[in-house]
Amino acid sequence: MTASRAAGPFDPGVGGRDVLLVDPSLFTGPYDAALSAGLRAAGINPLWATRALRPGEGDAFSPADAVQRFFYPLTDGPRRRTGRVAKLVKAVEHVRGLRQVATLAARRDVAAVHFQWAVLPRIDATFIAAMRRTRPVVLTVHDTEPFNGKKVSVAQRSGFRSVLAAADGLIVHTQAGRAALTRMGLPESRVAVVPHGLLGVGGPSPVVDRPADAPWTVVQFGKIQDYKGVDLLIEALGRLPDRVRQRIRVIVAGEPLIPVEPLRARAEALGLGNTLEWRLGYLDDDAVERVLAQADAFVFPYRAIEASGVFLLVAARQKWLVASDLGAFRDLIGTDGGAGELVAPGEVDALARALERSVGRRPTRRIADAVPGWDAIGAATAQVYRDAAASWTGRKAA
Secondary structure, eight states, X not given: OOOOBOOSSOOOSSXXXXXXXXXXXXXXXXXXXXXXXXXXXXXXXXXXXEEOOOTTOOOOSOTTSEEEEEEOTTTSGGGOOOSHHHHHHHHHHHHHHHHHHHHHHHHHTOSEEEESOOSSHHHHHHHHHHHTTTSOEEEEOSOSSGGGGOOOOHHHHTTHHHHHHHOSEEEESSHHHHHHHXXXXXXXXXXXXXXXXXXXXXXXXXXXXXXXXXXXXXXXXXXXXXXXXHHHHHHHHHTSOHHHHTTEEEEEEEOBSSOOHHXXXXXXXTTOTTTEEEEESOOOHHHHHHHHXXXXXXXXXXXXXSOOHHHHHHGGGOOEEEEESOHHHHHHHOSSSSSEEEEOTTOHHHHHHHHHHHTTOOOSSOGXXXXXXXXXXHHHHHHHHHHHHHHXXXXXXO
């Protein structure tokens, strides 16, 4: 099927109004679905290439979204596998998936290809360079430090700069992210700041009946990974005075992607049995809502981040926030004390003091008011496509 030539608000100057967006591992499903709605509002027909859903995994995309799930048919989705052999098979499947992306882009005569993630950067860079012969390619750099410092394979770690150099246009979510890429030598003209929007419901969390003497409940929610600093949170709780521990409850909820036994052992050694509650494993939408609705405050003791989808899921709930002084946390929480408190990354004593000061605090400023809506984000992304198309056309003419 060939897309009709540009008509309406989106006119890239190359191809039709279809744009092919690629998130092979479905790292950011809720973000993808929200961006898709914003792109449709900007006159773009988004088409997604990703993997199949895993057992029990909710589908963030709406019926209006065109989604093709051809990545990793043998090692992910309903057949999810782990281990060394599975990783090797998955790498082969990744190459196969990229070939299907290139075929789909050509068949649909898309205006642009937009990668959300570079899973295997050197391989991705090779395919991006090949696709750029016929159409512009854009890459969103969700994290300017690959995998936020997480220990990954050499294949996942190497080639980050080459994949950045391969794209016609780059998107980051913060000015700090843009500065990080320009320090790497990327031209400023190729790096656009398009903020991350709010996720989930836009209003405050539902009222939960709680006894008057219920402890102040702080929640850290999301996939448990090293860079998210659960270990730092445990150490901070261990440094709280007994009188504070008696007034506070902390819930750590989410799917572990690192071993949690050492974390639980450390929490037990610090005597946190009555303070720290674990809710481990994949949480469906109802379970997520139950956890978030119990929160008086949220904590994000991250070691590294640009923009956090979990943060932008809870930001509209009007709860006190304690977070590391990084990326979108810095931009949106700020230092005025109206929405929460920032602490230096890795500073356990500062984190402990901020948790103690959080008790009873209510925000006086709405973070949601400072976050653009998805229609505006879709329009800004469409402009990135136009700019990338102009750059691509100029390069072809040179």
